Each structure stands twice: as C-alpha cells, then as structure tokens.
Amino acid sequence: MADLDRVEELPELADLVLAIVDQVPEGFVTTYGDVAAVAGTGPRQVGAVMSQYGSLAAWWRVLRADGRPPQGHEDEAVAFYREEDTPMRNGRVDLRRARHTLHSIEDVGPA
Template identity: 60%
Template sequence: MTYGDVAEYLGEGGPRQVGRVMALYGGAVPWWRVIRADGRLLPGHELRALEQYRVEGTPLRDVTGQHMPRVDLRRARWDGRPHGS
C-alpha cells in the first residue's frame, strides 16, 4: 500500500500523517510494505527495503537511468481485503 492508500483505508489523515506515524512508530512493523505513490524505495533505506522485497517476491520494475528499481504498484498493491476474498 502507498502512504495515501493507508490513509484512505483508515479513513483519516493523509499521506504525510501516515509517513510521520511510520517514522516515529514504524520500526516494529513491516515498514517496507508502505511505499511512495510512485513506487520509489524509501530514501536512506533502499537496500534494506530491496532485500525484503526480494525475499517476499514483491514485483519490481527497472526504470531506465535509475540506480534502484521501483515497486510495480499495478502488481504489488494490496487493496485492504484479506487474501483469497
């Protein structure tokens, strides 16, 4: 989910508020699963996130001229429903 997706799912705040909460309290949760709307990896944590994406099989896409891949949101985005429903 993107930061905006989380805000919409919760029905409160916006992407910046979700980012603030994640920055303050996100260390105990799978923080790499909340991403930017353009699929870019979290600045300063790219390598750690990329390692997790590869372990979990998260769909990534190479972007011409970019050092790091991006998350393929069309394939990776979660809609908030339990899996299999």
C-alpha cells in the same frame, strides 16, 4: 525508530496506521496515500507515524505512490522485496502487480 520494548502505549493514530499496515501480506505493498485513505488522515501523517513507529510493522511494505521505497531505507527495503518476491520493475515496486487492497480495520476483525 521505535523499539518495541520501550513502547508502552501507542498514540491512537499510530496504533491505527500500524494495524492497517499489518494487513499487507508478504510480497505485496501499499502506499502512504492508501493507508491515509483508510485511516482518515493524510499521507504525511502516515509517513510521520511510520518514521517514528514503523519498526513495529513491516515498514518496507509502505512506499511512495511512484513505487519507490521509503526514503533513506532503499537498500534495506529492496532486500526485503527480493526476499518476499515482491514484483519489481526498473528498480521500483511494480504497483500494478504488487499493490494490496486495504480495508478498514472494522472490516478485518480480530487477528
């Protein structure tokens, strides 16, 4: 994963994806597909961005459409879900209760 001290300029797609992920508040999640729809790209491209630059955002808040946490980071992600009181059910995030509605970056405005 990327180290903030070593990243000088993000590729445009990475910058966009991370800005979208930054919309997701504590205790909520989104899916790769949700982020992709707002970014105008595909879920695999979002996954690639998160794989390379996810450490610059709350990576655990982006998960698969079935509620499973990011592959290879399940234990760490579940610890974050518990810390943030993210609704879970049967070892997965309960998307019905925890899914955050994303907006285009233009709709969000400056932070």
